[in-house]
Amino acid sequence: MINIAVMGYGTVGSGVVEVVNTNGPRINQRIGEELNIKYVLDLRDFPGDPVQEKIVHDFETIVNDKDIQIVVEVMGGIEPAYTFVKRCLQAGKSVATSNKALVAKHGAELLSIAKDNNINFLFEASVGGGIPIIRPLNSSLTADEIEEITGILNGTTNYMLSKMFYEGADYDTVLKEAQANGYAERNPEADVEGYDACRKIAILSSLISGQQVDFEDIYCEGITEITVEDMKYAKAIGATIKLLASSKRVGDRLHAIVAPCMLYPDHPLYNVNDVFNAIFVHGNVLGDAMFYGSGAGKLPTASAVVADVVDAAKHLNRNIMTMWKQEKLTLEDKGDAKRRFFIRMKGDADKELPNLKYSFGDIEIIKIPGLNDEFGFTTPVMMEGDYDTRANRYKGQILHMIRIEG
Numbered sequence: 001m002i003n004i005a006v007m008g009y010g011t012v013g014s015g016v017v018e019v020v021n022t023n024g025p026r027i028n029q030r031i032g033e034e035l036n037i038k039y040v041l042d043l044r045d046f047p048g049d050p051v052q053e054k055i056v057h058d059f060e061t062i063v064n065d066k067d068i069q070i071v072v073e074v075m076g077g078i079e080p081a082y083t084f085v086k087r088c089l090q091a092g093k094s095v096a097t098s099n100k101a102l103v104a105k106h107g108a109e110l111l112s113i114a115k116d117n118n119i120n121f122l123f124e125a126s127v128g129g130g131i132p133i134i135r136p137l138n139s140s141l142t143a144d145e146i147e148e149i150t151g152i153l154n155g156t157t158n159y160m161l162s163k164m165f166y167e168g169a170d171y172d173t174v175l176k177e178a179q180a181n182g183y184a185e186r187n188p189e190a191d192v193e194g195y196d197a198c199r200k201i202a203i204l205s206s207l208i209s210g211q212q213v214d215f216e217d218i219y220c221e222g223i224t225e226i227t228v229e230d231m232k233y234a235k236a237i238g239a240t241i242k243l244l245a246s247s248k249r250v251g252d253r254l255h256a257i258v259a260p261c262m263l264y265p266d267h268p269l270y271n272v273n274d275v276f277n278a279i280f281v282h283g284n285v286l287g288d289a290m291f292y293g294s295g296a297g298k299l300p301t302a303s304a305v306v307a308d309v310v311d312a313a314k315h316l317n318r319n320i321m322t323m324w325k326q327e328k329l330t331l332e333d334k335g336d337a338k339r340r341f342f343i344r345m346k347g348d349a350d351k352e353l354p355n356l357k358y359s360f361g362d363i364e365i366i367k368i369p370g371l372n373d374e375f376g377f378t379t380p381v382m383m384e385g386d387y388d389t390r391a392n393r394y395k396g397q398i399l400h401m402i403r404i405e406g
């Protein structure tokens, strides 16, 4: 029998218990032994819930129990998760976690402790919810130099942007829906400001580079400034708006960014809607690959956590994860990235056109019926640093800039 403990009985923790209860026989068959949830750690009690008989309030019960071979950490946040996970690994227990904040900040150290102890620190659920992406990067795509990962990595904002784009829904209503569906973080700022996607692309960037990529070093812009008017302009040029998290190789460095972007229908992420996530990967020998699926929510995330438990159970005394060094990777300057830009500007397009052409080159003007005293335009490809310099001349007039991807 493989005994495990689940730390945290919130959305994902209760999902883990549900997945094990629902698919127990199949999971046991895959492990080759019976999987038993011995403890569930939570500050609260759950009277009337069958889980109550497994509830413990003291972490020491788990870390000191030699029967516990694998621990699931689904508490979220850095502390006490970091201390608990580190102590579990040091005590020789493999850990499976969905905690992206923990992995982004301490992944390198925790992987190294797991390696030293011949056990595993697994975190498939920390990126892309139920979509396999960590395991493919760790085991299936190891022949490649990964040159690009661009993903829709946050279910909440993708749900919101899809509803705003296709149904004209307003921002506050769709945010409340995402929260009610269990997609959003406890503090939804983490979703809408892009921090969640930023931590996830930092994890993926660390994995593909083998070095520490700090999420604080990644330029991060959320969706809080995206309006119904922006959506109208996007539609007018045949595009949509998605929050993209991207990491592209430039020599030995990576250019990483999180920002809302306009995408055209020929982009592989254009049709990824609602709470779905997708990750586009380009390898130097593989070419293109796409990973698509349920990116947030109780059961998809729990599915990935339990799959890690199965993997840990099958490799009880063998470390299987790729390492990333604690040595920090210097990221490419944001100003050096080349792309097109969409700009919304106050004023009269016909009057401004000569000046704008002089500043930005061969632009295309977009006018939206009903939106008076403003217009939009798209620029040719230029370096972001050059864009900033040119846009500086129109500071008071620019209402919004959105990057164009692809």
Ligand code: HSE
Pocket (backbone or CB within 6 Å): 126, 128, 129, 153, 154, 155, 156, 157, 183, 184, 185, 191, 196, 295, 296, 297
């Ligand atoms: N709040 C996250 C999201 C949960 O919306 O994607 C999954 O990490």
